[in-house]
Amino acid sequence: MPQPPVKDIAFTLRRIAGLDAAMEEGLFPDLEADLVEAVLEEAARFAAERMQPLDAIGDQQGARFANGSVTMPDGWKALYRDWTAGGWNAIAGPAEFGGQELGTGLAAAVSEMWNHASMPFALGPLLTIGAVEALTKHGSDALKQVYLEKLVSGEWMGTMNLTEPQAGSDLAALRSRAERRDDSSYRIFGQKIYITYGEHDLTENIVHLVLARLPDAPAGVKGISLFLVPKFLPDESGAPGKRNDVVCHSIEHKLGIHASPTCTMLFGEGTVEGEEPGAIGWLIGEENRGLACMFTMMNNARLMVGMEGVGIADAAYDKALAYARERRQGKATRLAPGAEASGGMSPIVAHPDIARTLLTMKGLTDGARAIAFSCAVAIDRARAHGESDPDKARFWQERANLLTPVAKAFSTDVACEVASLGIHVHGGMGFVEETGAARLLRNARITPIYEGTNGIQAIDLVARKIGQSGGEAVAALFAEWRETLSELSRRNTAEFGETAALLNAALADLEAATDYLLGCLEAGETETALAGATPYLRLFGLTASGIWLAKGALADPGRVALCRFVAENLVPETAGLKRTVVSGAASLAAAHDLLVAEAM
């Protein structure tokens, strides 16, 4: 039974992302080390014993659509029931509505485990949590009373209805519309596509959060409002009552996440007999301010999609490592201790090229985890400082803002890369579906796309995040990293090899690229800056990975070797990336005609 890497998860959360330090500062009075460890152990057990065995069947059966209904794979309904009964859906929810308020850091950590076991399962609750966040921050008291407790516990699930055929990355093009009714409710009309868990049989009600325009709304993104539209309208007692005018039209046939229904949803098609058309909904937040509410969901969701990436990468590494320890081919010079050659053949893990592949997988995964958890703990710190220390709250909020696009994009790029390498380690067997390695790549491939493509994340990082507080937010992070590197230089034992020098060089590359981009933005050369956005995000992610792994290695000698491998083998990519960021834009502009010419 493959267990999630609970030791690495706990160490990264507590020692690298700084949960221990924050607990020592007294920021999280409800948390203590023993509790953290207990929660993680329990989650790892549930993930491995209950969830993971149902992932393959979920992939094979997929979500099945017929007559507007979606049937989930065998065993998933019971799994979901037991998972929510264990309180896992409520881990970070507000205490007032039954949540445990254990924080985003711990939520991210357990999320990695669910995704390690079955990312298509974990995906559904991710959206429920987004709905909880949006409702908690922006919902009216009336809405909260009806919906929050059920969403926090997981009795009902939530969805995010943003995308329309003509409006994906560009929400300004959104056309779904809302009409005001007399009783402060609204009627919603329109078609939404790619709605994850838009319809299913896991819960008796589904709470859709839907972006739509009012008749008198301004054009563009400043004319979008957010509505809550339940599948069944709650009756007086709060139980699901009459069917609402929202239906699932069809589900997509996808590369991966087969068990996760990706729905086309129709609102207001007059599907409820005896009722006038229009799905009944209630406003969340203010009219025309839906985008801000939506971003409350999105930011959390982006981090949690990053956790999907880390969890898949974990799973791919664990699977590949297990195979490489068993499978014997050829004779390696280096024989693993305790792994004698049998029949003259060595386990393939003993071959340097396979070892490089596995260490690359682990290095990227551990780096991505460190980034994502650092982002999660920054969110918790911002919340903990709250109104008592608004400067610190702002500082940590900006840190979280800065790290969110990196956590989302770097982790999910890593997931695709690591899952692909995982197939490779398995050789021909990796290409056979029964092995399960290919499924991880198929599932991973959506993660760089949804919740804002990784291109959008890179643009967000460059255009909106590095410039926060005039560049001070990013400078503060770099200063923190310099401290780690100073300590590394002081402690520079032989085991670290060239780690210190190479990480210093990487940080210098990142600082130079950051200065260059900030200069472009200041000069109004947005196009030039955006041309380097994707390589910049990779540069950021690799540097962060190397330095945070060094922080971990300074705290635990058992982690020096991997840190050194990353510094000496993966981090050197930063030199080329910096060059691309600071001098690649001109050639991009020059080559652009190749792409638009009618015939080449």
Added chain:
Amino acid sequence: MPQPPVKDIAFTLRRIAGLDAAMEEGLFPDLEADLVEAVLEEAARFAAERMQPLDAIGDQQGARFANGSVTMPDGWKALYRDWTAGGWNAIAGPAEFGGQELGTGLAAAVSEMWNHASMPFALGPLLTIGAVEALTKHGSDALKQVYLEKLVSGEWMGTMNLTEPQAGSDLAALRSRAERRDDSSYRIFGQKIYITYGEHDLTENIVHLVLARLPDAPAGVKGISLFLVPKFLPDESGAPGKRNDVVCHSIEHKLGIHASPTCTMLFGEGTVEGEEPGAIGWLIGEENRGLACMFTMMNNARLMVGMEGVGIADAAYDKALAYARERRQGKATRLAPGAEASGGMSPIVAHPDIARTLLTMKGLTDGARAIAFSCAVAIDRARAHGESDPDKARFWQERANLLTPVAKAFSTDVACEVASLGIHVHGGMGFVEETGAARLLRNARITPIYEGTNGIQAIDLVARKIGQSGGEAVAALFAEWRETLSELSRRNTAEFGETAALLNAALADLEAATDYLLGCLEAGETETALAGATPYLRLFGLTASGIWLAKGALADPGRVALCRFVAENLVPETAGLKRTVVSGAASLAAAHDLLVAEAM
């Protein structure tokens, strides 16, 4: 109807890989420019009009197995019939047996087109051609008379039966056995797995080339012999006669290439009623020398798997570019000429990040093509010089040997990378199977694995190829590249930007890494050298791509912009790769314990 990029293909073959120069030297008397162009145009038409439309149905239906038989997808039998009737299977076969002897260069070029249209279709004939090569070079006259004409025309197809459950990359572990019979034939027994096109209904006979051991064979790879085992034993007239004792036991359920049956084959299970068990076969080449014969097939097959990579990458780029020109989202600063914003939205190709993605796809693809075609033309040159000029023949054979692992591994890595980026350009739609972008990634993922994993290719490059003739073969290639770079420096117009400086730096990186590896090998530090094999192959491929694209750009001003983009955006990765090759091995060794420790 998507057309393969016939202009790019013709240009790369003629001007970069040097087919024109070789024709001018009189090396290929049967070829001339008009013929080359005509063949390419005709292949492009067949690929786009006949083959491509059947690829999606092939993926959806897949090869279907029942009762030992495989039924190919609807329309594939007629497609194969028409394709062979057009003479395409015979393009490079020996004239004595009906082949057209147009050379490996042209064969590689048309192969790219078949793979652009339907890689799972093109895969079958790839193996037939391998069988033709092995039989032509090593077969007895008697075998040639019976089999070659039919294999050259494609009337029968061929297979390669190497892998067994315990013997994949390590053929020394092979267990299938052969017994001598009185009449100079043999009886073959054993199980083979992952046999591509091992069973199907495209042709009335299938000719298996099978590796097996004789009872008195030495252990290891020096005890392996190659046998020809037909599905049906030819009768006196040469027509398929009695069934042979070889059956398909099952086919694999795979990530991709669904239409290509991947078979488990059983030899000698006593499946023919009234006959004693044992599949009847005939020796190809000498007893116990099967590996050499097999490598005759393998080398050609490796190059042609490289062409699969190029063809898939092409197709992914074409599809993504077409989508990016149509799909409108957001407002870009740069509006494409002739592509006015509609409804305020720009085609996504106008966004710098999408443009970078597309140019990265095209740059990698064009580079991979230049490498593969250069390898193909080197093979043709070696053959053309033949015995008349053995020094030149050896020179070009060593060039071909050197480039084969790069052509295989770099192209197929690029295929996975480009196909993945192609999905990304499509956004959510890329994850939906109907779009076809995901299919390309699913098909691509096998190409780094089969015909020797890319790890094996990298080891081959480092351990056997760069040391050819004491390093002179690789030095000669670098010298040729220096000439191109000298001309580039002389012609260094503003349009080239920093291309010359960056390509010179890349070549310096490659030379330094090569010297380092040769030094390791000389010092007997094989382990250290092999630790850097995979990054070295990537370094080789990127440098080759940049310099050969520069050669093209010097010949055609329309190609300067892409060359510059590659030099300024992709090639700078070489600095980090060189660093990894020359100083990454120590950390790999230090971290190795992490992989073999029982618990971490």
